[in-house]
Amino acid sequence: RKEVEQDPGPFNVPEGATVAFNCTYSNSASQSFFWYRQDCRKEPKLLMSVYSSGNEDGRFTAQLNRASQYISLLIRDSKLSDSATYLCVVNYGQNFVFGPGTRLSVLP
Amino acid sequence: GAGVSQSPSNKVTEKGKDVELRCDPISGHTALYWYRQRLGQGLEFLIYFQGNSAPDKSGLPSDRFSAERTGGSVSTLTIQRTQQEDSAVYLCASSPLAGAGGEQFFGPGTRLTVL
Numbered sequence: 001r002k003e004v005e006q007d008p009g010p011f012n013v014p015e016g017a018t019v020a021f022n023c024t025y026s027n028s029a030s031q032s033f034f035w036y037r038q039d040c041r042k043e044p045k046l047l048m049s050v051y052s053s054g055n056e057d058g059r060f061t062a063q064l065n066r067a068s069q070y071i072s073l074l075i076r077d078s079k080l081s082d083s084a085t086y087l088c089v090v091n092y093g094q095n096f097v098f099g100p101g102t103r104l105s106v107l108p
Numbered sequence: 109g110a111g112v113s114q115s116p117s118n119k120v121t122e123k124g125k126d127v128e129l130r131c132d133p134i135s136g137h138t139a140l141y142w143y144r145q146r147l148g149q150g151l152e153f154l155i156y157f158q159g160n161s162a163p164d165k166s167g168l169p170s171d172r173f174s175a176e177r178t179g180g181s182v183s184t185l186t187i188q189r190t191q192q193e194d195s196a197v198y199l200c201a202s203s204p205l206a207g208a209g210g211e212q213f214f215g216p217g218t219r220l221t222v223l
Contacts, residue, residue: 034211042216043199043214043215043216043217044151044199044212044214045214046211046212049211087150087151091210094139094156094158094164095153095156095164096141096153096212097153098143098150098151098153099150100149100150101150
């Protein structure tokens with residue numbers, strides 16, 4: 001089993017839709033969790049950290065379920081500019097393990 | 109302020125040649141990571157530097173790969189006797205903190221093509 005797994009997609013959704021991505025991780029010692037965004041042929045950039053209590057940043061909501069070892073990202077009212085690959089990242093100690101990413105295409 | 113920079117942005121080389129890829133992290137960042145990303149794939153961890161500690165080389169795929177970080181700042185990733193399967197984007201990231209809570213700031217990457 002891979003350390004961090006994601007549905008590769010693509011998720012094709014119309015503008016204004018709500019879309020959710022899940023990510024599962026295998027290492028129960030994982031300490032920190034992040035969602036990064038990567039545009040085509042660009043470097044990854046931090047979208048948001050994921051806290052145990054769940055957190056929201058505008059249209060984006062991240063949740064963590066330690067018992068089931070999964071993380072989710074919800075995007076509401078999706079925009080064309082949200083089209084990208086979303087990378088789930090799990091950290092334990094000095095190790096950052098990136099998931100393969102989920103590709104999102106928001107269609108006009 | 110200045111972000112992470114990498115050079116060259118593109119490198120085309122012939123199989124069997126050696127290449128050097130450079131990373132300039134954000135000033136003051138103590139942690140530095142190298143990753144490899146093949147076309148359409150996720151990021152693959154290669155090596156990690158933290159301050160003056162011994163680097164974590166556990167991700168290096170073979171002994172043809174090596175990396176140095178001089179003076180706790182600039183890092184160079186060297187690939188000897190390149191093979192076609194080495195073709196990928198090599199990404200460098202730095203972080204002000206090691207481990208938990210440390211956001212990684214990525215450079216634009218070096219796109220390596222081995223003919």
